[in-house]
Amino acid sequence: MKKALIVLFALALVFGGLVSCKKKAAEAPEVTVEKLKVGMVTDAGTIDDKSFNQGTWEGILRASAEGTVSEKYLKPTGTTEADYVKEIGNLYDAGYKFIVTPGFKFETAIFAAQTKYPDARFVLIDGIPHPGDWNAVVGDNTVSIFFAEHESGFLAGVATALQLGEGEAGFIGGMEIPPVQKFNWGFQQGLAYANDNLDTNVLIKAENIIYQGTFSEVAAGQQLGAGMFDKGVDVIFCAAGGVGLGAINEAKARAKKNEDVWIVGVDVDQYAHGIYEGDKSIILTSAMKYIDVAAYDMIQAEIEGNFPGGQILTMDSTNAGVGIPPGNPNLDSSVENKVADVFNLVKSGSIVVSAEQGNLVK
């Protein structure tokens, strides 16, 4: 009994001491500048997911580094509309009234939130608010941002074909949903364009276009990757989140054994993720969506007082919203130059990349 009392007393001391320290720190004079309070709710997955959440957050952090923004992200307990709306409410009640949400899963939640919190601003990336039946309504306080994934996939396809010259490609997708499909279709068009116009011969077989069905199963991605490489595929374009990481791991293991295999990354520049030895990476290039730029631009627009509320924006080649990374150590400079030419053709409209399946595979 005595011992327990001593322990309790000690604990009380420690707590009390720490709390009083804390108070002293808080008393220090605080410089208050009127900062825009920017909140973000993460999609399923973590803030460092090398994809959506991370891209959005990096855009917010960039604005924060300029000192104009104080930022906060919340991680919902589940992935239902109720979970999302609750976290949006938490941000709102805490004064974060500029709220960025990444991913189509927020569509119905933002639809509910934009009327519930009319004095808040919402940026919905890769989605459009609707009540669940596609009667989309972009409120005056909301901006929807889409990306031209097909253009990004197209450019990655051209780069891949040019660098390899000859060979076989594969595609691993996550869920079979529009952004992923558009990456795939664009990639196929890019290969075909290079084969027709740039004297390459990189083919993709229907059996090597696979949607795994999740964005999370790393092991399944590794198996799919191994299967494709075993069948003679030289390069796999992965638009599959965690599943893609599995394929990257497989490629890294093979590259260490001097096999000549490549991965084309997605969403962000995944070069660093594919490093297997020194600074050698199995990432040939990446089909990027500049999510961070989109988030940053919207924050800047709000600060400057011209938030494009009610609009649906598309990030594509014309506003540098998509493309391959600025630096690609695995691409020859001649290839990079050629891709830059093609980029300009897409930008000017000379080349039109279709966002539809048409007669493409899957």
Add this chain to the structure above:
Amino acid sequence: MKLKLPHMHRTMTVHLIAVFLGLAAGAVFMISTGNNPFAGYAYLFKGALMNYERIGNTLATATPLIFTGLSVAFAFNTGLFNIGASGQLLAGGLCATAVGLTVVLPKPLLLLLMLLAAIVGGGLWGFIPGFLKALFNVHEVVATIMMNWIAYWVVNYTVPAYFKGEFLETESRKIPDIASLRVPWLTELLDGSYLNLGFFIAIFVSLVIWVILKKTVLGYELKAAGFNRHAAEYAGMKVNRNIVLSMTIAGALAGIGGLSLYAGYAVNIQIGILPNQGFDGIAVSLLGANSPIGVLFTALFFGILHSGKGFMNAMTEIPPEIGETIIAILIYFAATKILIERFLDKMNTRFVNRISVQTGEVIEKGGN
């Protein structure tokens, strides 16, 4: 009654100590990240309870946990470890959603039919592991884990194939208002919260389960099988039948949780997710001492934690990951309550020893 009271008192003490230690450990985490734990917890509870809407949302968050907690607790009482509440919840939710999206009936009848469908779906997902256990002695832990993934992939296939929302990629069509456990008067009463009829079903079911376990022959037999399977068999009880029955009821309970989650808290069922509520149910059951009433209150406590966490994160500099960690620590302390029990036992024995020594002296004196 006199014998029972101290026991209940003790269980309560143990659990309150577990909660307190969990909160204290969480406080240490908050301090180590440079935050004031008192402010942190104040915001946690404010976030869960500061207005009607938030109270409603807390109860709504707790509702599926009550069901999964009951599910795990019920199986525990028969000596079975049900890790399959997630899968059972999915199966029940899928069946209820299927009915809700296809059948046209007046609301009360439709909800009743959905409830039945959830019971059948979840029950089936519990029945199979129970059956395998009874007949072939396949360990239920393994069987229920496998059933989780079967449910996961069944949902993954069935929802896009038959119930896909036209422009919703990872969800089923939205459940129509007529098939939702949400009712306007309740939503309005609590300022637009997600509280729904599921919560009242949960309270009712908790009481029913309490009655079954405490007051019926069936409950007695189920518990007997849990205490000592062979003794129960020797006493002429049909242990195998009871194992199957217990798992089926456990599955059905989690199945109703699926109804409350997907047709109450949420408005559609999602693919690609093995719901956390199933695993939280294990913690709820442990911390609730495997008793229906304990589960009810523990689930409400978990509801407060889950619901208030976001506001705590928003108002302080405590990162969301720490919020999750604090909940995990609480669960950890709930699981290690056996240590607390031992510690209490030890203290108790010492205390009793001392008293008996003292009274012994008195007796001696008296004797003289």
